[in-house]
Amino acid sequence: MTDVNTIYPEFITLEESLSLDSRRVEELQLRHMNQYRTQIGLSAGLTFDIVKAEGCHMWDSEGNERLDFIGCVGVYILGHNNPFVLDGVRRYLESKALTMDPMALKPVTAAFAHNMALITPELTRTVLNGGGGAEANEVILKMCRIAAARTKTGRTRVISTLNSFHGKTTGAVNAGGKDVWRRWQTPVPGHAYVPYGDADAVEEEFKKGDVIMFIAEPIQGEGGIVVPADDYFYRVRELCDRYDVYMVLDEVQAGSCRTGYVWAHQYYEGLVPDAFTFAKGISDGVLPVSGVQVKEELYMAAYGSFDSAMMHTATYQDNNISAAVALSSLQFMIEEDVAAKVLERSGYVWEGLERIRSKHPTVLKEIRGRGYMIGLKFGSDEQGTGYANAIGTVLAQKHRVHTMTSINDDTILRVYPNITTTQEDFDWFLGALEQSIAEVA
Structure with a gap:
């Protein structure tokens, strides 16, 4: 075997990459990756050289311990490097299983799909991807467009909600309700947007008779942790039934136990969408995993024949190693009763946040969300400059607590703890937040 450095002297091996110093990493990212995204993080003082992560803690190259209260925007609900999930992947790799092949049987993926159907018995078909939420x-x-073309002739439109976020690929960004993410791109026809939480506006679109599907997040994440009225999704379900429209929920950010339910729509007793998408938390950051859980009727309307079965296939679709991650995460969620623990433990941090809000009502105006999906809405100073970004920066730089604003509403600071977070961690966060408010406002 030839040493790679004899062919390319500057080639960086895996072993070498794991020990690169921060200056070298910055140089490589600026030269070869997204230069301006890297510069945004560096100039804002929000990019750090993290060398280790465990539970809800991270350690930088200078040895500082940091509190991760954003978890890659919802990915690490089970904690960084969860031992149970890592062990599952390790056992899978040691088995030397066939990870992907278009026609081979897929035992791990089949088992994961079976397990999902146990949790959502009305939705029995699973599509698993080796990518992110946008792919899901x-x-x-x-799927809905194909199903409609085969069974609902004349329907062409997708209805989604203003200020929503469904990813940044071409199809997903057109479903999203924020114009800024569609800049410099030719619009995809057949999309319309209604205010989130407004069921009357949904019905006005449905009355036109050409709607295929309605898609929304159970709680808007990038839109600012917006929680609709409790009757909203019940009304949408009734309207979808009345007008024969598919109801789809995007659970990429709100799902996987984050809101105190294994799947966020289960907050609404008896509510069953026609499909929901998932990603982020089901992977716990070990490997990219996303997917769709679908009712039999919808799935078969799209792919329930030999001539349509190959209309949506992909190299990494239904692969066994992504399924091993998802299955291990799902098993941990159930055996450790993660959803119930999120509901129980979240009360402590919500009470602490409310105490801070009552002391600083013009600075911290509102606390939004459910469970461990928390949004803090901040006000502005006399010059109209919002407090959220400044407080987030002080939290990270001075108090070593990591949060993040919402990309569709930067008055909102998102706070996403995980299941490993202790009361001491919450006290660290709450104390740092109160000090940061005092320093900024």
Whole structure:
């Protein structure tokens, strides 16, 4: 075997990459990756050289311990490097199983799909991807369009909600309700947007008779942790039934136990969408995993024949190693009763946040969300400059607590703890937040 450095002297091996110093990493990212995204993080003082992560803690190259209260925007609900999930992947790799092949049987993926159907018995078909939430939403957009073309002739439109976020691929960004993410791109026809939480506006679109599907997040994430009225999705379900429209929920951010339910729509007793998408938390950051859980009727309307079965396939679709991650995460969620623990433990941090809000009502105006999906809405100073970004920066730089604003509403600071978070961690966060408010406002 030839040493790679004899052919390319500057080639960086895996072993070498794991020990690169931060200056070298910055140099490589600026030269070869997204230069301006890297510069945004560096100039804002929000990019750090993290060398280790465990539970809800991270350690930088200078040895500082940091509190991760954003978890890659919802990915690490089970904690960084969860031992149970890592062990599952390790056992899978040691088995030397066939990870992917278009026609081979897929035992791990089949088991994961079976387990999902146990949790959501009305939705019995699973599509598993080796990518992110945008890919999952692309899958369901295409599935609903094909199903409608085969069974609902004349329907062409997708209804989604203003200020929503469903990813940044071409199809997903057109389903999203924010114009800024569609800049410099030719619009995809057949999309319309209604205010989130407004069921009357949904019905006005449905009355036109050409709607295929309605898609929304159970709680808007990038839109600012917006929680609709409790009757909203019940009304949408009734309207979808009345007008024969598919109801799809995007659970990429709100699902996987984050809101105190294994799947966020289970907050609404008896509510069953026609499909929901998932990603982020089901992977716990070990490997990219996303997917769609679908009712039999919808799935078969799209792919329930030999001539349509190959209309949506992909190299990494239904692969066994992504399924091993998802299955291990799902098993941990159930055996450790993660959803119930999120509901129980979240009360402590919500009470602490409310105490801070009552002391600083013009700075911290509102606390939104459910469970461990928390949004803090901040006000502005006398010059009209919002407090959220400044407080987030002080939290990270001075107090070593990581949060993040919402990309569709930067008055909102998102707070996403995980199941390993202790009361001491919450006290660290709450104390740092109160000090940061005092320093900024």
